[in-house]
Amino acid sequence: MDTPKEPTPPQTDAAMQAKVAQWLELKREMEALYAQVEYARLLLKLGVLK
Incomplete structure (x- = not known):
């Protein structure tokens, strides 16, 4: 029986980080x-304000 693999965090690049910062x-x-x-x-x- 295979053991489940650990999920790897998504790779973020500079362009994605810039978009997140803008949002x-x-x-x-x-x-x-x-x-x-x-x-x-x-x-x-x-x-x-009347």
Whole structure:
């Protein structure tokens, strides 16, 4: 009976790492924009910006 082989981690190259870094930066920017929208929405709800 054969024993199962250990899974090997996927090989990452520089191009893949660059793409992941760009996606992470975009995610951070989107989170910051979402926080700003939620803040503005709260201010409008509280009537601060009237």
